[in-house]
Amino acid sequence: MTVQEPQPLTDPVPLMGCPYKADPYPLYERMREAGPVHRVLFPSGVRAWLVTGYDAAHAALNDDRLGKNHDRGNDGWRERASIMPEPQHSQLQVHLLHQDPPKHTHMRRLVTDAFTPRRVEALTPRFQELADTLVDALPEHGPADLVAGFAAHFPFRVLAEVIGLPQELAGRFDRDWGKVVQPVGPADPGRPRYEARLHGLQSYIAEVVAHKREHGDGDLLGRLVAARDQGELSQEELDSIIFQLLVAGQEPVTNQITTALIALFRHPEQLARLxxxxxxxxxxxxxxxxxxSAFELTTWRFFDRDSDLHGTEVPAGDSVIVSLCAANRDPRRFPDPDTLDLDRSPNPHLAFGHGIHFCPGAALARAELRVALGTLLARLPGLHLAVRDEDLDWIPAVLGRGTHRLPVGYDRRL
Structure with a gap:
C-alpha cells in the first residue's frame, strides 16, 4: 500500500474555513515540521507571519523588538487589518494589548491588583454561588445548551463581581457587542450590524463611566475613572481598558469552558476520572x-525595521502572530502532545501568553474554569455531548476557538 505524501504548504497558508476551525491541529503539525515561521492569509485578506513551534513562540512572546502598538503597522497591514473604523479605532483600541512600555507598564499597574491570586481565592465562594445559580436554572433533565444556559453568562457575572460593575448595568450588557472584535470588512453585508454593535458598546461604556464617576468607590472601575479624572489616563485609554475588560474578560472564558468540555467528551474515561x-x-x-486553548492566536506584533525572525526576513510593519495552540502541541516540548493527559507535569503551556503581555486575568480564568467544570460535572451526572462531534458549530473567529452552542444530555440535575 502506497503512503500518500502530504501536499506542500501553500504560500501564504490560508487560515480559514470550517474544517480548519473544527480542527486546526493537523495543519499546525505540518507547519511546525516545515519550519517555525510561515506567511498566512486570514479571511479578511490580511497577510501575516505566523510563529508555530514552542521554542520559537516562547522567544517571540519575549522579543522586545516586537511591539504591539498599531502605529507600527505598515500601510499594507493597515489597509485590511484596521477593520474598526475611525474614530472608534482610536477610542477603543489603545488598551493594554496594543501598548508598549512604558505606557503598557503604567496601564497594567492600574488593573493587576484586581486579579491577584489572593483576591481571586477570597472571591471563589461567590463564584461558586454564581455557578450554582445558573445550574439551578437548567432543565431538570437534559437536553440543554450549555453555552446559552451556562458558559455565556458565568464569566460575565464573575467579571462584574471582580471589577465592580453594578448589577443593574451588568444585566443590560449585550453579549453580541463582543463580536466587534471579529473582523467585518467595509464591503461585508454584515457591516451595518457590526457598526450598530460598536455604537451600542460605546454607549454602554459611557454609561458605566458616568455611573462610576457619580458612585465611585474602591473597586477597579471606580479606580480607573479616578485615574482618568486625575490625569493618569486619557479618555480614550479609559474607554479602551473598559472595552478590553468587558470583551476579553468574557468571551475567552466562555469559549474555554466549551473547548474543555468538548475535550472531556472526546475522552470519557478522563471525564469520569475527573x-x-x-x-x-x-x-x-x-x-x-x-x-x-480558546486563545488560539495572539494579537498583532510588529518590527519597527526589517528583521530576522528565526531565519525568515520579516519586513517592518508586517504583522507577526504567535499560534499558542500550535506551540502547545509541539512534541519537542510536550511528549505525546495530542493526548489529553490529566497527570501531565510539568505543563509550561502558553495558553495565557508569556512575557510582559502575559494575561493579567490568568488567575481569575483558572479559578473560573475550576468552578465551572467542577460544578457541571458534580451536578449533572451522566453529562455527555448530545450531537455528533462533527455537527458542532465552531465560531469562525480569527484569534479564538469555541462553539456557538454546546448541546448536552444528562441524567438529572442535582
Whole structure:
C-alpha cells in the first residue's frame, strides 16, 4: 500500500474555513515540521507571519523588538487589518494589548491588583454561588445548551463581581457587542450590524463611566475613572481598558469552558476520572488549557525595521502572530502532545501568553474554569455531548476557538 505524501504548504497558508476551525491541529503539525515561521492569509485578506513551534513562540512572546502598538503597522497591514473604523479605532483600541512600555507598564499597574491570586481565592465562594445559580436554572433533565444556559453568562457575572460593575448595568450588557472584535470588512453585508454593535458598546461604556464617576468607590472601575479624572489616563485609554475588560474578560472564558468540555467528551474515561476525583481539577485545568486553548492566536506584533525572525526576513510593519495552540502541541516540548493527559507535569503551556503581555486575568480564568467544570460535572451526572462531534458549530473567529452552542444530555440535575 502506497503512503500518500502530504501536499506542500501553500504560500501564504490560508487560515480559514470550517474544517480548519473544527480542527486546526493537523495543519499546525505540518507547519511546525516545515519550519517555525510561515506567511498566512486570514479571511479578511490580511497577510501575516505566523510563529508555530514552542521554542520559537516562547522567544517571540519575549522579543522586545516586537511591539504591539498599531502605529507600527505598515500601510499594507493597515489597509485590511484596521477593520474598526475611525474614530472608534482610536477610542477603543489603545488598551493594554496594543501598548508598549512604558505606557503598557503604567496601564497594567492600574488593573493587576484586581486579579491577584489572593483576591481571586477570597472571591471563589461567590463564584461558586454564581455557578450554582445558573445550574439551578437548567432543565431538570437534559437536553440543554450549555453555552446559552451556562458558559455565556458565568464569566460575565464573575467579571462584574471582580471589577465592580453594578448589577443593574451588568444585566443590560449585550453579549453580541463582543463580536466587534471579529473582523467585518467595509464591503461585508454584515457591516451595518457590526457598526450598530460598536455604537451600542460605546454607549454602554459611557454609561458605566458616568455611573462610576457619580458612585465611585474602591473597586477597579471606580479606580480607573479616578485615574482618568486625575490625569493618569486619557479618555480614550479609559474607554479602551473598559472595552478590553468587558470583551476579553468574557468571551475567552466562555469559549474555554466549551473547548474543555468538548475535550472531556472526546475522552470519557478522563471525564469520569475527573468527576470521581475533584482533587485532580487544578492539574486538569492546566492540561485542558494546553490541549485546546480558546486563545488560539495572539494579537498583532510588529518590527519597527526589517528583521530576522528565526531565519525568515520579516519586513517592518508586517504583522507577526504567535499560534499558542500550535506551540502547545509541539512534541519537542510536550511528549505525546495530542493526548489529553490529566497527570501531565510539568505543563509550561502558553495558553495565557508569556512575557510582559502575559494575561493579567490568568488567575481569575483558572479559578473560573475550576468552578465551572467542577460544578457541571458534580451536578449533572451522566453529562455527555448530545450531537455528533462533527455537527458542532465552531465560531469562525480569527484569534479564538469555541462553539456557538454546546448541546448536552444528562441524567438529572442535582
Amino acid at each position: 468527576r470521581d476525583d475533584p482533587a485532580l481539577m487544578p492539574r486538569a485545568v492546566e492540561e485542558l488549557l494546553r490541549h485546546d
